[in-house]
Amino acid sequence: MSEQKILLNKTYEHGTVEDKWYSFWLENGYFHADENSTKPPFSIVIPPPNITGSLHMGHALNNTLQDILIRWKKMQGFSSLWQPGTDHAGIATQNVVERMLREKGIDRDHLGREKFVEKVWEWKKESGGMIVNQLKKLGAACDWERERFTMDEGLSAAVRRTFVRLHEEGLIYQGNYIINWCPRCHTALSDLEVIYQEKKGALYYVRYPLADGTGSLTVATTRPETMLGDAAVAVNPDDERFASCIGKNLILPLMKREIPVIGDSYVDVKFGAGALKVTPAHDPNDFEIGNRHGLPKLKVMADDGSMNENAGKYSGMERFACRKAVVEDLEKEGLLEKVEDYLHSVGGCYRCHTVVEPTISRQWFVKIKPLAEPAMEAVRSGKIRIIPKNWENTYFEWMENIRDWCISRQIWWGHRIPAWHCGDCREVNVAVETPEKCVKCGGASLTQETDVLDTWFSSALWPFSTLGWPENTQSLKKFYPTSVLVTGFDILFFWVARMIMFGLKLMGDVPFRDVYIHALVRDAEGQKMSKSKGNIIDPLIIMEKFGTDAFRFTLAIMAAQGRDIKLSEDRVEGYRNFANKIWNASRFVLMNMDGFNGRGGTFSLLPGDQRLDLTDRWILSRLNKTAAYVNEMLEEYKFNQASARIYQFVWREFCDWYIELAKGRIFSGGEEPRQTVLAVLAHTLETTLRLLHPFMPFITEEIRGQMLPESGSIMSAAYPQCDREWLDEAAEFEMGLIMEVLGAMRAVRGEMNVPPSAKPLAVLLCPDPARREVLSTKIDYIVQLAGLKAMELKPAGERPAGHASTVVGDIEIFLDIKEFLNLEEERTRLEKELKKTREDVEFFEKKLGNKSFVERAPEEVLAEHREKQENSQAKFERVSRNLAALKAM
């Protein structure tokens, strides 16, 4: 009784409903996936959000789509696992905690490593993982019992095991190479973690005098401060201007060191002054050139971005201050030839945006080529499908040009590299567990490597480490490989590619069958949402305001493949209205359920039941087609098309037509027709709720709970499939006719401004017996929906005086609306209609008169055209006759 009352509210109030059902699902284990189930598996691992993160639009879209798939598959009878968890996000988290401590006046270095890491864990316990609760708000059907964190003991063991294994196979090595260094975060970064941005800079032309005093060479540089570490100047050996200089020495300005002129074909003759200063310790290309020519690699910068002891009098200066000083000094010495404005892209740290310094450093690397090859093959062979397919190109492009992956980070928060340096023999011991003594010399003075691993190293193991690897667990057997990975393209390389590489290497199988790559959510103007632009739409506020279901539906219906989502509140509001529409349709159905025998039962209906009338057969046919379509579209990850179809069905077909048509049998007529129509209403509504549940989980659960209080959660109900027995082309055709006739009548009323309160008489002239038969059995419906007093159906006859007329094919319709009829307006209206009909006739005549069309077009198309031609011809004749009659008045 009390439940009934809730539903009687005129508007749907999402607030109370959502929390109630989420806890219900959670408490009753509806999200739990059973690894011992005999049902076929369907599994997804969540792209683990950073523990520092809070829910943004990207997460909302990403997780809505996953939830749709999970709920859909669960209802389809799969043992459906959505594996949740969070990522420790090394640099980002360290930065957050550091900032927090600094506000309290605590310095990280003072605290020391161990204490600091403790603080991070404390922080994580208190405020980390806020996003998990926000995902729950979104309705995410994650199996929270399985929640994992990349720093968990199990996952950490997986990381160590992987490191040791790859090291043993020679795929992990340590070496002195050029890496990207963030002077603010004090750590190395991988190539991917550097964000390049176009910046206005300057190109400085600097003259380097020849040691023999016979002249000078001019080099161009954007980073003059690095000249302090120059080891040579390179020219192209084919460049006649400078070829003779090769082998000579130059005086490095400011430092007064002698450096050689070398020949290297890397140098672009046309760029700058045609000569290149070579700084092997501070530029990746120069590093290569240095190796080719055996040049010394002199570092002139310290880890904090200041100049080091090799920088002479500039030692201790901050790098950009040094740049200024160097330029001034060069100018004083008359060695600065010119300065040009120059637009170039400058790399910044992806976490703190500080300008990154390429620098030589001893780091750990993963040799990537042997891993990339099989990873490309997996996609090439179709073992992994990337959807939409065009991302495959991007994937291959990157994988082909991939360079070794720098995995060591000089921060404290993360998986410490399982390597121990022997103080006695300098041997590096790599092991899963802390070794007691050095494997080489047996010495006991071992100190662990201080570096930690790139966060993505542990993320790359996510699809199997979360399922228990390296233990051979039942979950791993049941759910690996996972079914699909849903993610944004921004982490295709960071994460997706690396999961594929590691999955193949360590599990011997792909981590997922499909990769579905979705769009970016932008603001209404198409701008990327960002804090600095201040155009962020907070999903939580949207959900609060319009309801989670409306929000999710908006994202789903806008998620067309290959196009970004431009989100605006207006759209969400529109789908909030949709939720309300469903609410009210349900309200209508439930209101009339009193005395309905099927209430609480299964509403079972059988095809071919004689009690079903045309409208019943029609809506059931449409319902089953909708179910077929929705399943098909979800199978292809076409969330927008699936949801649009449901929207269309619910609003346009079920509410606008079927419910309106049902009113006749509900409010007047016998008990049997009433029972029948209620059964169809209830069945259609209940099926629609199941169809809609993956998209709008809360409202569907709420309504179905009130319809079928005994039958348990909608989550354990079956997802609707198409039952071909219900498909009824004849019913759809006949309903089409009725809808057309009604449409024509309503159009006349609308155009003539006949208010709904006026109930005119109608006369229909329908010469075709079959069509007349269809209409004759449905006169009541037409009278009701067109707002008529009565309707007369005849095979033929005269145009009644003072009536407005319209034509559907060969059917003439006359409405007695004398008091609203203005002859002038009526004539204009008919003339317009005639003109349009004439154009139709001409269109088809022209086409059918084309010999090659008739010869070559398929029979179906021809038949269709002929039929349309006949219809428009019939219509044309009738409209012109009516127009003539009108003019004669």
Place this chain on the structure above:
RNA sequence: GGGCGGAUAGCUCAGCCGGGAGAGCAUCGGCCUUACAAGCCGAGGGUCACAGGUUCGAUCCCUGUUCCGCCUACCA
């Protein structure tokens, strides 16, 4: 430099295998018609970016052009 995508109603976007162009919002007109005014019934609005080609037929397939995004690169 290389690659990918987009251009369709005033706005935001759908459009499957090529067969008379669709939705939502906005606009205009009529309505509190016994589920819903967060609603109902109508109406107007398009050279499917441009130029060629293939085809009986092109918004759709092919080529080129313009404009706009994005990704990527060793742009001293």
